[in-house]
Amino acid sequence: MSQAIQSKQYEKINAFLVFFIICGCQIGVGIHGFQRVIYKDAKQDAWLSVVLSFILAHIVVFVMFKTLEKFDNLDIYGIQREVFGKILGSFLNFVYVIYCTFAFFAVLKNYIEVVNTWVFPYVNPQFIAIAILLLIVYAVTAGFRVVIGISFFSFFFLLWIPPLLIYPLYFTNINYLLPIMEDIIGILKGAYSMSFTIVGFEILNIVYPYIKDKEKKSAEKYAHFGLLFTFFIYIIIMLITLMYFSGPQLERVIWATLTIFNLIEFPFVERIEIITICAWLLIILPNLCLYLWAAYRGVSSVYNLEIKRFTWIFISIIFIITFFIKTRTQINTMNNYFGKIAFIVVFIYPFILFIFASIKKRRKKGTGDTS
């Protein structure tokens, strides 16, 4: 158990913060335009795809916790080394770190793309990237508590979205939702497409050892609550989008949520989407910080690296990659790949890991009994 995280007492967090971590991680850039992708598969039943994918997410979280509970104070990196042995385990850890880096980059790049398209078409994306990356360095180097603190506050920053959605209700047409359950295969496909948007809860794999020991039991409950909350947000947005746009229109709207916000007017301010996009920085911040943190945990399980040094190296790499992915087409291709990888890593792999972990534990127990 050399891999067990002996995190300091003050770095341990309360279980209820898991709720905020889940919300902070799941709601990111995907929410700006996930509707179109799912609509293409599932048509007017896209909301059923959302329901389906969240049911799957709940199952995955359940399995994740079952796996984590088997190894008391280990995160996924420790578990992988424990279960698959040193070489294969380290390789898988490496893959997981790459996944986290990929996720980090996808979130960052998508956000910058939105800013570039809607708000500042002439600002060099690299400048925005530097600014955001510096913010992240400042946050992550302060330690885990600060990272969780950001996701805590960003949750409250999310709460103004549901009230805003009352306005577009005026333009909705319930007929666009009918008929229900037309194409089951399409719905399943849609649920698969949803994976890019709803990933984020896999961060539990890394956060788990940081939860206070006494409260580890209740953490699962809060994780499910967190999923329910994001489900609530996603389903509302999805339903409103489906009723707000006509089908062929939705297929051509790239950022449907922002397009909805576009119409909202107040007596003194219009074009809420511009404010929303800028304000979204605070909402993607926990996303980025937690992915960076996850990558750091993975690297630090192999090399003894200081968080400060790692963060600088990490953001330098990210910054260099931003030079290579520039056009919308490249970003879309990246998103497609990421969606596929995310589906495997987040939705399929936990089951595999669970099976192997159970076998390993049983065998160990078995040998323990005979000796």
Added chain:
Amino acid sequence: MFNNKKDKKNEQSTNNQQELQEPTKHYTKSELKQTLDTRTKEEFVNLIKDKVSSPADFIVKNINDEITIIYIENLIEVQSLNDNIISTLQSISEPTPQLIKEKLSLAQVDISNKLDVIIYELIGGAALIHTKENADIVVAKISSYQSRSLSAPENESQVIGTQVGFNENLTTNISLIRRFIKSPNLCNENFEVGEDTVTSISLLYLKGTASEEQVNTIRQRIESLDVSGLIDSAILAELIDDSTKTVFPQMLLTERPDRFCDGLLSGKIGIMMNGSSMGIVTPIAFIEFFHSKEDQNLRWQIGTMLRLLRFSAIIASVFLTPIYVAALTYHYEIISHTLIVPLSESRAIVPFPPILEALFLELIIELLREAGSRLPTKVGQTVGIVGGIVIGTAAVDAGITSNILIIFVALSALASFTTPNYVMANIIRFLRFPIIILAGIWGFLGIMIAVCFLLIHLLRLSSLGAPYLSPLYPLRLKDLPNSLIRLPLSNISRQAVNTRKGDDESTNQENNEKVSE
């Protein structure tokens, strides 16, 4: 900087008679540590005179052949010297220090043969009584403190509540506090800090209520201070802060004894310093800087309303001008069609971009405020009115600024003054400038970067190890009724979780149970 102040003070106490002094040696406290041996009268007088740099108000008085009194004229109470000491001493025939001590009808009489002790007592305002052939010196403390009488707190005035503020005398201040808290648990630890100023510092806390760990931390921080002079508690607060890189203060300075005692009762630690009318309260959360004692003296509905008003005023104060700059420079789309005509008309002949215009106006407001606060009260008001009206109108007429921005800037200045704490109010005004610049560069995205930076920064801070943003993060449900809002007193727990003793684990555990309910 400290040395200048120190000199000034020394000059005052020695009546500015520098020219009479011979260039004497500079003594440090440790060098004075020696035990006196038996000396004759002359030897003793010369020794002391040399050690205290032979000031002009140094008085040597011979009662008779055997008894000599040494004191510094300006530091003692002459009445007491005449009535209690001289008359008594004259009646004593065979004086020994013991006898004198018994005979003197004074509360504070000591006997000492330590040179450093008697020197510092002499400077502190005691009369030294030397008896022939004796190494022991009688120290009769009859110091006279010139202190102003207690008056209403000027910087933290409030309508309802105690109308008394601290003054510069530590003894008076401690007695004020003792009047509020008559608990035997009130601990008062004394420290003397500063090589030259030898400032007395009192560390006050309620035993059993304040966290032992935090008391130890603060004790250690004070003890490890190594400064030559310490003039005000604001400086002390900066010296013992958690982080000095930030603009945010992590200790509350207050001149209100009720606020101070309120802090003590909720488990905070108070520090009083001689010569300063400000007490330090620590640990303190960010939110508490925006609390006024008055919120608690009013009914809770009104108190809540006032607090919410204040918090929204602060947010407006920080973000109003930046939003103006951002909207007019980059995001003309978001301005509603009813506003866009007046806005663009008001800026039609302004030659600068909004960012320069805003910085210029903010600077004017800051100048007015600074000039007003440096001048005597009566002149200060005139400056404010003349500056505000004349410059404001002229600037608009000359087309340097738009009148809508003037409203915004004036509003945000006004809003910043709602902060009850002067130090924090300054910071609120200071914060605006970098945010305006960011807004002028990246519009709303710039403002958002500033918001994120501020949030991370505040999350990183701690006050005496306690999180700065509590009770919001970490969430302390028990403290929430008295944070952004103020609920009825029955809902407010007496003691803030931040300062609760015992380890963090147990307090959070309790919280968590509350959450899961």
Added chain:
Amino acid sequence: MIKRRVLLYYLCIFLLLFGCADPKILERISLAVLIGYDVESADKVTATVALRSVNQELQSIVSIASQTDETSKGTRIKASLDSTKKIVAGQARVILLGSKLAEAGITQALHTTKMNSEMSSGLYFAIVDGEAGPLIERKYENISDIGQHIFYLLEHNIEEQYTVSSTLHETVRDSYSPFIDLALPLIVQDEDDVHISGLAIFNGDKMVGKLVGNEPFYVVLVKEKYNAGSIQVIIPGAPLKKLSNDIPDQLAIAIDSIFSNRKVKLVNKDTPEFELDIKVEGRVLEIHSSITTEDFNVMEILEKEVEKEFKKEIDKIIKKTQELNSDILGFGEVYKANVGTKNVDKKKWKELYPKIKVNANITVELLRNGVFD
């Protein structure tokens, strides 16, 4: 360590100096408030823009720019060459399309507008009966700012539900949807005045006809939930003759504060046949002076007559749209919702629409009258 920190400061300063976004300072730009598109020749479009900017005398002035090019952005670039200020479209409120352009197809104009992230989804579309250019360019005696004028004209009428809502979002939504056809407000220039004359109705993206007079009211009544506005209906006076001899043959009655609820049901998939239930509640605001509405029977008769009149008008409109094959009332959406997307597509619905049967059932309830009987 300190060196690194200094480096960081330099990085920040560098960021601030060179990362600066492109400013669009309010008084240094020309805001396009009203944009009008006309067809010039086969593939050329003329854009006429009402620009608002401020002059040195602190007044906002309106200027007109007109250019012809293949794309609307191309016209904007050309217009920019004439303008002293940068032209931006983020505050555009209304887009007018000439009727010739509308007859040729509006998809391109819609797509251009929608693709530009500057444009608000809330701007209004309207069709000009005639050409948009001259309407915008004309110097009116009573209208100082034509852009503002047309915007308020549309906004207020849409709010009062005198005409259908035609925001960019709704226009795009309906034009992209295969099962509904567009109806846009029709604006006409009449000497020195501009007013809404009715509705332009579309088949696909081509304008095929117009509805004038009272007809837009009934379109709104069928399409939307009504909670504003008023209507004047003319009913035959005959049934009320017994009350008083003064009653004329044609009785005008004004109903106001109208609330309506409508429901469309598909009753027969094959024909297809629809059941249209509309429930209207309103208050009598104006009626012939000889009728006192105190009488229960009178009210009932009035309600009956108004119902008849409503039904007649609605049937007329449906028939007219069927002739033009323009499903502006959105029966196709209901049909699709019932039979599923697989069984109907745009082409099939276009074939079906002229054949559909709609049974309109209208209930009118006159809740109250004014303060004087």
